[in-house]
Amino acid sequence: MGRLGKAVSSQTSVFLGCAGHQCGFMGVEEVTQTETFGENLPASCRDPGIRLLVDQIKAFPIVLSTDTEDAALWKKDVNEFQKVFTAHNTWNLIRMQKVVHPWSRIVWFPQNVPRFAFVVWLAIKDSLATGHRLSSWSQGLACGCVFCGEPDETKDHLFFACP
Template sequence: MVVARKSLVGIRVFRHHVLDIGEEVCPFICVKVGNAQTTNFWFDNWVFDQPLSNSCSYMDIKNMGSSILAKVADFYRNGAWEWPSELLRKFPVLQEVRIQLSDARDLVEWKSISGKKRLFSVHRVWEDLRPRTSTVLWWPLVWFSKSIPKHSLTLWLAIRDRLLTQEQLKDWKIQQLDVCSFCSVCRDSRDHLFFSCEFYHRILAAFQAKGYCTGYQGSWVDFTQDATVQLRGKSLHISINQLVSAAIIFYIWQSISLTPLPLNINIKR
């Protein structure tokens, strides 16, 4: 969503309170001055690539006979800039301002890491600030055009070993059933539920008998590597394989997560 400027108040809230990373974000948020009616003279980045407030205190602003609420338009009269003498003594560089005001509204812009200024949008902010890592090879297995979101999310959590299995919960000191709900052989974990448990193998065998999910065995590393190779392309058979793979993981995990906990559950402090 592009934020065409109505007021800089919203941007300042976004900048200082929502993101809470002001020092990192502020240098990239600037204002393209139009009529200057809504641009704060002191705190908005409208000239010299930084807010003027970076070089003075609130007391300095008061001593210069100004207000923290002053707008840029307050210093522009009859087509020319009028700078108070106290202000020029503090900021002599203001004499170099050549901006001409117009009837257009002020616009909030985002200065990208490449130095280009464009209309502010959350998408551009995210693209510039987000952490970047190498693309994982298994992403087509999880995120594909025909995917079911809740299935993809569960599969993504499983691949990253973030499902709250008994193995994960033991570190939280939660007393509960300590055996797999399906086979009662051992404590359930991601690797057990989806590659060692007899229940999983029975479900997988049923689909493999119909020609789907063939070659899935061993471990999660083998699974992601094999699936990445087998599920390349956009054919109907590949799409069904992708859907079935995610659905098996989802419904097995849903069956586990819906299993009621014992009534005597106790969380140790």
């Protein structure tokens, strides 16, 4: 796990209660078991990061095994770790996964024309700036169809009913 002095800056080590040279020579177990660890935080220290660090270090149970060698492990899945880093696993862990809609392959495919795909996507989401939608934003706006004179210009009228 290394030394606490290498993990934090010199200013942070003063705030944590192990000034300067002590952190460099003390192991993590010795520093966290001292009674003064984190006690001499200045009253003016409002940094929530430092306070959170102190609370997490105090709450973390330290179990050191002398018969095994330290190793860096990378998170592969929620409760699974591996020795090799892969960007694919990291991306899957940090991204927000959403439901794939059945119409997505119709709109977003490799040979699409981006301008047309964007308009189709807006139409599917019912977000096109039609006269009906614009009239809900502003009073007194003419919302009729400019092609046929229909008084209510909707998405369905434009794509399917307008002669």
